Amino acid sequence: DAGVIQSPRHEVTEMGQEVTLRCKPISGHDYLFWYRQTMMRGLELLIYFNNNVPIDDSGMPEDRFSAKMPNASFSTLKIQPSEPRDSAVYFCASSPGQGINYERYFGPGTRLTVT
Amino acid sequence: GQQVMQIPQYQHVQEGEDFTTYCNSSTTLSNIQWYKQRPGGHPVFLIQLVKSGEVKKQKRLTFQFGEAKKNSSLHITATQTTDVGTYFCAGGRNKLVFGAGTILRVKS
Numbered sequence: 001d002a003g004v005i006q007s008p009r010h011e012v013t014e015m016g017q018e019v020t021l022r023c024k025p026i027s028g029h030d031y032l033f034w035y036r037q038t039m040m041r042g043l044e045l046l047i048y049f050n051n052n053v054p055i056d057d058s059g060m061p062e063d064r065f066s067a068k069m070p071n072a073s074f075s076t077l078k079i080q081p082s083e084p085r086d087s088a089v090y091f092c093a094s095s096p097g098q099g100i101n102y103e104r105y106f107g108p109g110t111r112l113t114v115t
Numbered sequence: 116g117q118q119v120m121q122i123p124q125y126q127h128v129q130e131g132e133d134f135t136t137y138c139n140s141s142t143t144l145s146n147i148q149w150y151k152q153r154p155g156g157h158p159v160f161l162i163q164l165v166k167s168g169e170v171k172k173q174k175r176l177t178f179q180f181g182e183a184k185k186n187s188s189l190h191i192t193a194t195q196t197t198d199v200g201t202y203f204c205a206g207g208r209n210k211l212v213f214g215a216g217t218i219l220r221v222k223s
Contacts, residue, residue: 043158043203043213091157100145100211103160 004107023092121214138204
């Protein structure tokens with residue numbers, strides 16, 4: 001199994017630009033999670049999907065952030081417009097279940113730098 | 116909201132020394148998971164504990180879940196340079212919440 005795939009691995013953009021991060025979960029996993037990691041705030045859950053439907057987006061920082069999952073094998077996280085404070089590593093993770101008893105399989109992450 | 120506190124934030128040990136990180140919650144946890152993130156890498160699942168007082172071992176790593184299910188610990192015996200990284204606990208009742216992590220550095 002290839003594991004969770006994310007692209008790009010690194011993204012450098014200017015403030016105000018639109019950024020789109022992509023994720024392909026592990027086949028057969030019904031749950032997909034987007035996390036953001038910074039030194040100050042640690043690992044934060046932004047949003048998660050079950051069977052392509054967004055279930056909890058309470059962690060999405062503001063309206064500039066949006067996430068979609070058009071099918072079981074693809075999800076995007078979009079930031080528009082981007083700001084320097086969005087600089088972080090964004091991880092996508094998938095799981096066969098949402099419950100707390102299921103481990104999260106993390107992708108390699110996208111390191112975003114907004115200048 | 117639900118929080119999982121982890122201490123210490125950072126530890127620097129000499130190779131061969133032991134290392135312990137602690138995870139605490141003010142509420143009872145249904146389970147606790149532990150992850151390791153190598154520098155520049157992504158979190159990787161290590162283990163899950165579910166039962167009160169549970170102890171599990173993986174080679175030099177020993178994981179414990181408290182009797183009250185409010186705390187947990189990860190102990191590494193005789194650290195090696197390959198143990199370097201950040202160790203996260205994650206737990207909850209209805210939602211999996213990650214601790215801030217403990218960064219381990221090993222001097223050889």
